[in-house]
Amino acid sequence: MGWKTWGLKRSPWVYHVNVGACNNCDIEILELLTPRYDVERFGIVLVGSPRHADALLVTGICTRQAEPRLRAVYEQTPKPCVVFLIGACACTGGIFRHGYGMARPADEAIREIDPGAIIAYVPGCPPKPEAMIVGAVKALAAL
Amino acid sequence: MEIAAAVAASIGTLLVGFFSSWVDRKVTARVQWRVGPPLLQPVYDVAKLLAKETLVSRRALGRGFLAAPVVGFAAAAAAAAVLWLALLRPAEGFLGDLIVVIYLLTIPAIAGIYGALASGSPHAAVGASREMKLLLAYELPLILSALVPVVQAGRDPEVGATFSLGALVQFQQNAGWTLWSVSGLVAGIVALLCVQAKLTLVPFDLPEAETELMGGSVLEYSGPPLALLRLTRTLLLAIAPIYFATLFLGGMGDAASGWSWLALAGKYVAVLVLVVLVRNTNPRLRIDQAMKFFWFGLAPVAGAAVVLAALGY
DSSP states (O other): OOHHHHHHHHOOEEEEEESSOOSHHHHHHHHTTSTTTOGGGGTOEEOSOGGGOSEEEEESOOBTTTHHHHHHHHHHSOSSOEEEEEHHHHHHOGGGTTOTTBOSOHHHHHHHHOTTOEEEEEOSSSOOHHHHHHHHHHHHHTO | OHHHHHHHHHHHHHHHHHHHHHHHHHHHHHHTTOOOOOTTHHHHHHHHHHTSOOOOOTTSOHHHHHHHHHHHHHHHHHHHHHHHHHHHOGGGOOTTHHHHHHHHHHHHHHHHHHHHHHTTOHHHHHHHHHHHHHHHHHHHHHHHHHHHHHHHHHTSTTTOSOOOHHHHHHHHHHHOOGGGSHHHHHHHHHHHHHHHHHTTOTTSOTTTOHHHHTTGGGTTOOHHHHHHHHHHHHHHHHHHHHHHHHHHSOTTSSTTSTHHHHHHHHHHHHHHHHHHHHHHSOOOOOHHHHHHIIIIIIHHHHHHHHHHHHHTO
């Protein structure tokens, strides 16, 4: 394990990007910060700026309005970073897959500017907080 | 040799600061009924940031933006070295080291303002303007409260007028802690609140204000510069209780005896936990409320404390 990822695995700071979610996944993400799950035990902290972030939590279908913003936020995140696609919508488009507002799946939008992006998928509608923690553990192990 | 001692003092302060920032986060977590981060969490954070990419925004003035954290960190490290010199070898301090410490402790804030304004972000600009106002607001009561131990020592014909921290510590060994007098108690409370603002902790965390400015003055920093900013804050978190203990709680007393380290550690933890509890039990003030609080609330009180000290209370 290189020294570059030694700290990263122990203190992933996350930035939450909502690209058109129904707010359900967002509520479950906030659940992670509550005393019940308390992800600060693992050094995970929610930060206010993508410049401080090591992980992006993307929720929602990638709408036409949000797609360029998602790419801008990804570019503003210092590398190495991990992208978490939280929920069925972010992973596949979910039931909105054929909707007129859907631009394209979020992973495609990110892979277009960075083919080597590390993307973790956490399916569910919404995923349980435990599922998000498992996703985080797997993604950090893959670094 | 002197340089090595100064570097050792700064590194030691940094280690103390890592511990303090863990105490801060752990106590905060316990207050919120959470478990909180592990002991080495502040070290992990800094190690991670040092390995990350540095991004400079297109609108930023690159050199000043990147130089500001270095200047702030250097000033904080120098302040730590001067403080430890006064504590460990009181006789060797120079006449005005109290003034030097107060001066050095303003530089991180000024460097923060410069870096935020150079970053070209509107959020950081709002944070910088607040930091500037906050600095103007708390400096006056902070300096007035630091005058109280000086005036008390000045009334003693053996000590005389001095701004030397070592002399103030030795005076407190003979005459008792500054805090155990009317003027000292008032000045101590004022100084503690100013320290809270100096550390930009709640209720005075206006420049960063995570919930409204999303990081404010540090918003645009990433990677190693952000690590330096965190190290500066870590240093300040260690320096502030030591500064308070030196001026108001008799420093570490007689540095030669082993008990003095224990005494200093006790004073340190007491001040730190007080600061953390204030941070956890107060909502953030608006900037106009904060300025009114310092200028029209604390500054006259601190001025009255100086007068009381001059009268011998």
